[in-house]
Amino acid sequence: MYARVVYESMFGNTAAIAHAIASALSAFGTVEVVEVSAAAAFPAPAVGLLVVGGPTHAFGLSRVRTRRDAATRTDADIAIETGIREWLDAALPVPAGSRAAAFGTKVGTPSWLPGSAARGTAKRLRRLGYGLVAAPEDFLVEGMTGPLAPGEIDRAKIWAERLAHGSPTSAPLSH
Numbered sequence: 001m002y003a004r005v006v007y008e009s010m011f012g013n014t015a016a017i018a019h020a021i022a023s024a025l026s027a028f029g030t031v032e033v034v035e036v037s038a039a040a041a042f043p044a045p046a047v048g049l050l051v052v053g054g055p056t057h058a059f060g061l062s063r064v065r066t067r068r069d070a071a072t073r074t075d076a077d078i079a080i081e082t083g084i085r086e087w088l089d090a091a092l093p094v095p096a097g098s099r100a101a102a103f104g105t106k107v108g109t110p111s112w113l114p115g116s117a118a119r120g121t122a123k124r125l126r127r128l129g130y131g132l133v134a135a136p137e138d139f140l141v142e143g144m145t146g147p148l149a150p151g152e153i154d155r156a157k158i159w160a161e162r163l164a165h166g167s168p169t170s171a172p173l174s175h
């Protein structure tokens with residue numbers, strides 16, 4: 001299996017989940033991890049599995065406005081212009097049989113807070129023609145900027161192992 005994990009991350013939490021997913025997937029084949037602002041530079045994904053994840057901002061995928069807000073909360077160098085939303089909105093449809101999965105991060109408390117970047121990403125992947133090999137998954141952070149809640153790295157690895165075995169028909173999108 002040849003897999004690519006594309007992620008967006010402001011404070012490093014989604015990046016850590018992306019690397020945990022890649023590490024678990026690497027038991028099944030070759031995996032590359034690509035930050036979203038670099039993803040467009042990679043050739044059209046002739047990959048066996050595309051895994052895409054970003055942080056939940058304002059109940060969904062981040063936008064220029066919310067990334068600008070995030071930039072005020074960290075010294076890290078944040079790409080403002082391109083996130084998962086823009087990258088997928090500019091992507092071309094894929095051939096039938098292409099496989100993908102979506103994940104995201106969001107705050108754990110309050111637990112009822114609606115919205116999920118994972119769900120928005122899954123919707124866009126399906127629109128492009130991907131078959132989803134798993135339902136979109138949210139991983140939780142503590143507070144606005146993290147760190148990840150305890151156990152989330154391990155949960156990401158377990159989720160990733162399921163992706164390696166999943167077929168598009170085995171995972172109807174429940175959201």
Ligand SMILES: Cc1cc2nc3c(=O)[nH]c(=O)nc-3n(C[C@H](O)[C@H](O)[C@H](O)COP(=O)(O)O)c2cc1C
Nearest residue numbers: 009010011012013014055057058059105106107144
């Ligand atoms: C501008 C902004 C808006 C946010 N809105 C939400 C939200 O609507 N729901 C939520 O659960 N978390 C929200 N968060 C928290 C992010 O989901 C959290 O910062 C992210 O998961 C951390 O991932 P990262 O370190 O990869 O950026 C928001 C964070 C920022 C900076």
